[in-house]
Amino acid sequence: MLTEIRIDGLGVISTATAQFHEGLTVLTGETGAGKTMVVTSLHLLSGARADAGRVRLGASRAVVEGRFTTEEAHDGARNEVAEVLESSGAEQDDDGSIIAVRTVGSDGRSRAHLGGRSVPASVLSDFTTPLLTVHGQNDQLRLQRPDQQLHALDQFAGDSVATLLAKYQKARRIWLDARNTFLERTARSRELALEADRLTQSLAEIDGVKPQPGEDEQIVVEVRRLSDLDSLMEAAAASHDALAGPSDNPGEGSGALELLGTARARMEAAEDPALAALAPRLGEAISVVVDLTTELSSYLSDLPSDPGALDSLLVRQAELKTLTRKYAPDIDGVIAWADEARTRLDSLDVSEEALAALSAEVETAAGKVRETARKLTAARTKVAGKLASAVSTELGGLAMGRARLEVGIAPMPAGVQDSAPLTIDGQEVHAGSTGVDEVEFRLAAHSGALPLPLSKSASGGELSRIMLALEVVLASSEHGTTMVFDEVDAGVGGRAAVEIGRRLARLARTHQVIVVTHLPQVAAFADTHLVVDKVDDGKGVNSGVRSLTQDERVIELARMLAGMGDTETGRAHAWELLTTAHAEKIGAAS
Secondary structure (H helix, E strand, O other): EEEEEEEEEEEEEEEEEEEOOOOEEEOOOOOOHHHHHHHHHHHHHHOOOOOOOHHHOOOOOEEEEEOOOOOOOOHHHHHHHHHHHHHHOOOOOOOOOOOEEEEEEEEOOEEEEEOOOOEHHHHHHHHOOEEEEOOOHHHHHHHOHHHHHHHHHHHOOHHHHHHHHHHHHHHHHHHHHHHHHHHHHOOHHHHHHHHHHHHHHHHHHHHHOOOOOOHHHHHHHHHHHHHHHHHHHHHHHHHHHHOOOOOHHHHHHHOHHHHHHHHHHHHOOOOOOOHHHHHHHHHHHHHHHHHHHHHHHHHHHHHOOOOHHHHHHHHHHHHHHHHHHHHOOHHHHHHHHHHHHHHHHHOOOOHHHHHHHHHHHHHHHHHHHHHHHHHHHHHHHHHHHHHHHHHHHHHHHHHOOOOOOEEEEEEEEEOOOOOEEEEOOEEEEEEEEEEEEEEEEEEEOOOOOOOOOOHHHHOHHHHHHHHHHHHHHHHHHOOEEEEEEEEOOOOOHHHHHHHHHHHHHHOOOEEEEEOOOOHHHOOOOEEEEEEEEEEEEEEEEEEEEEOOOOOHHHHHHHHHHHOOOOOOOHHHHHHHHHHHHHHHOOOOOH
């Protein structure tokens, strides 16, 4: 639910704050006062495209801030909001509400914030979609589009269509993947065959060398050692002789081990306790020297004795360099390239057997798409009549005489170069992401009239009422908790206006409804009445939003009644409207 909105520097509004509550809230005011700016601000919070032309003249930016709560939302909406908050790092306020902010600079640049975090405008759209539905005058025109009519039908059908649509979309993805693979291999068979030959030859070359991970680096180390073999052997042998004594001529001299042993023996034999106490330390030194001697012996034994070892390593190094020049900077990269090449080679099989297997796979997948598409069409056809009947009933209550809505469903023909053609029952249709069906709302304006598409048969006022009738019928669906209507009563008056007020009040029993209206018959049904005032202080025009008391509502309704203003007749008429609407709301709720 939307609880509060603050607007700065938007259109004629310098600064304005409005509080919203449950039930039906109406916004009224003189023409040009800025009522539509309130709806524009909600569009901005919904992630709509920013327009620098909406920034107030002289202001550097426009800022819209909205506060939302989710306690009243259905479980699905709360879960969606929670996912958006978690993924964006946004946080709830101390009272559990969430603050969304949209800033539009005079240079056209836009910024968005959600729960204290900077986010893309699309994240605001994801956040508000389950909570807020804004119906502006452009939305009435969108109702003429087939995709919007299909969406309304599917929304009315609920899970009976949603489950089948999900199955259809999954089957369609599998079919398109298989179909695209088959078409690619067929159309590029010669090119793919050449690529397969090149990969096969490259893999044969790599497999012939049989490189091992990190082998090139290990060879570099070994080559360096073998190149310095004589000096390394001389240094290790001399060190070993210095510690253990000459191994080839023991009589030539004593090694460090022998000298250390003699020193320890003399110390241990001395009668002086201080000198004898030093003997253990010599024992430690002897242990260290013994370890060093052992390791030097091991090092000497590990040095290659084969004079041809260096040549063998240099030959192997040349083989590996041949691979690294062609396929990757190092051997690990060559091995990775080979793995990718094998995977690619598996997908390049253009033999007759492989193409036949792929063709069979495509046909099997297409069969599943056909099956789910037929079931989806049947489910939509089953509820189309119910939707048409329910909306027609509402239209009758909205003073549209004997107007009747029909919901037609027909297969969507495939185009000349269709990206997803599918043959169903002998007809080639377009298998789109939402099915193979094309939905068309047709309106028969009166008894005996030929039903025609909305774009040809409905006026602006009729479109407004059809949209309202749809929303009333769809009110039980889990689409959002706040509905905003801008000029939904455009082009109507009299009894139709009263009926619009009644239905908005009925819709407000289960949703928060916010309506911008110029009709007193609609405003009289409001639970909360806000007025947008325009003031010209000589320096410029500024508009503000304020909530009306009961007495102020009477005056505002009197003004809306043909400009009657603060007269006894106007007030009497306004009071009668309020009393009648209040009585009807109480009677409907009981």
